[in-house]
Amino acid sequence: MKPLPTDAELQILQVLWKRAPLTVREVFEALGNSAGYTTVLKTMQIMAEKGLVTRDESNRSHLYRPAVQAAPTERKLISELVDKAFEGSAARLAMRALSTGRASREELAEVRRLLETLEEQDS
Amino acid sequence: MKPLPTDAELQILQVLWKRAPLTVREVFEALGNSAGYTTVLKTMQIMAEKGLVTRDESNRSHLYRPAVQAAPTERKLISELVDKAFEGSAARLAMRALSTGRASREELAEVRRLLETLEEQDS
DNA sequence: TGACAAGTACGACGCGCTTCGTATGTAGTG
DNA sequence: CACTACATACGAAGCGCGTCGTACTTGTCA
Numbered sequence: 095m096k097p098l099p100t101d102a103e104l105q106i107l108q109v110l111w112k113r114a115p116l117t118v119r120e121v122f123e124a125l126g127n128s129a130g131y132t133t134v135l136k137t138m139q140i141m142a143e144k145g146l147v148t149r150d151e152s153n154r155s156h157l158y159r160p161a162v163q164a165a166p167t168e169r170k171l172i173s174e175l176v177d178k179a180f181e182g183s184a185a186r187l188a189m190r191a192l193s194t195g196r197a198s199r200e201e202l203a204e205v206r207r208l209l210e211t212l213e214e215q216d217s
Numbered sequence: 218m219k220p221l222p223t224d225a226e227l228q229i230l231q232v233l234w235k236r237a238p239l240t241v242r243e244v245f246e247a248l249g250n251s252a253g254y255t256t257v258l259k260t261m262q263i264m265a266e267k268g269l270v271t272r273d274e275s276n277r278s279h280l281y282r283p284a285v286q287a288a289p290t291e292r293k294l295i296s297e298l299v300d301k302a303f304e305g306s307a308a309r310l311a312m313r314a315l316s317t318g319r320a321s322r323e324e325l326a327e328v329r330r331l332l333e334t335l336e337e338q339d340s
Numbered sequence: 341t342g343a344c345a346a347g348t349a350c351g352a353c354g355c356g357c358t359t360c361g362t363a364t365g366t367a368g369t370g
Numbered sequence: 371c372a373c374t375a376c377a378t379a380c381g382a383a384g385c386g387c388g389t390c391g392t393a394c395t396t397g398t399c400a
Contacts, residue, residue, distance in 0.1 A: 104302055154376085184317050225387075
């Protein structure tokens with residue numbers, strides 16, 4: 095129903111996930127002027143149409159809140175990539191991700207803990 | 218230099234990675250007629266221009282081979298998503314991927330083995 | 341040798357996304 | 371009350387991608 099966010103929409107959602115509610119101007123500034131103000135505005139209007147955000151119009155400066163959660167959205171983005179490039183195997187994607195060398199020692203330990211939880215659960 | 222493959226290009230690359238060299242028709246058939254023949258042809262021509270594949274024109278039916286490898290391409294696709302949606306943390310992406318519930322017991326064990334290797338290496 | 345089958349080349353269109361210019365409305369202030 | 375600052379709304383352009391129709395070339399075989 096609610097579509098997955100596009101790239102530009104995802105940038106905005108990430109800002110909103112950290113600290114909502116926010117006005118368009120606040121989002122615009124958080125984005126570091128990577129796009130024009132009206133570009134951000136328009137995108138957020140479209141997101142409201144799509145149901146990705148809600149907005150409170152009681153003030154002159156409308157306040158925006160995310161209408162989709164981070165975790166499920168991230169999972170769907172991953173599933174998309176998994177289907178597209180990893181033959182449906184999330185584990186294969188995870189392994190590729192870990193072998194990019196971009197993970198620190200601590201992060202690896204975290205992954206290990208998650209893995210233990212999952213393996214337990216599954217039995 | 219060589220750009221990342223687009224979605225349609227990735228579908229074709231996956232076929233070529235499995236069994237190259239192949240003609241356009243063979244790729245077309247492997248794709249199960251999800252797109253028209255000339256669509257596949259055109260896309261493969263573009264891929265040749267981009268340097269994603271090479272082609273042997275000595276026969277009337279040109280033979281195509283991948284010019285980029287699967288592993289690095291997959292890693293770049295992941296990095297792209299990591300930067301776009303996971304604040305640069307490949308480990309965070311890996312954890313989300315594992316918690317989609319799409320991984321079997323065996324796959325989890327594989328991930329665990331990889332993890333052990335990585336943790337060793339890093340010390 | 342002529343006609344058909346099968347290949348390549350190429351141009352063009354439609355769509356979604358991003359971008360921004362411009363029009364319009366409105367709250368505050370001297 | 372007029373002026374300025376700042377907000378929203380909206381239309382339209384540019385671009386990449388996927389798609390396919392059509393033209394052209396070439397090999398084959400009756």
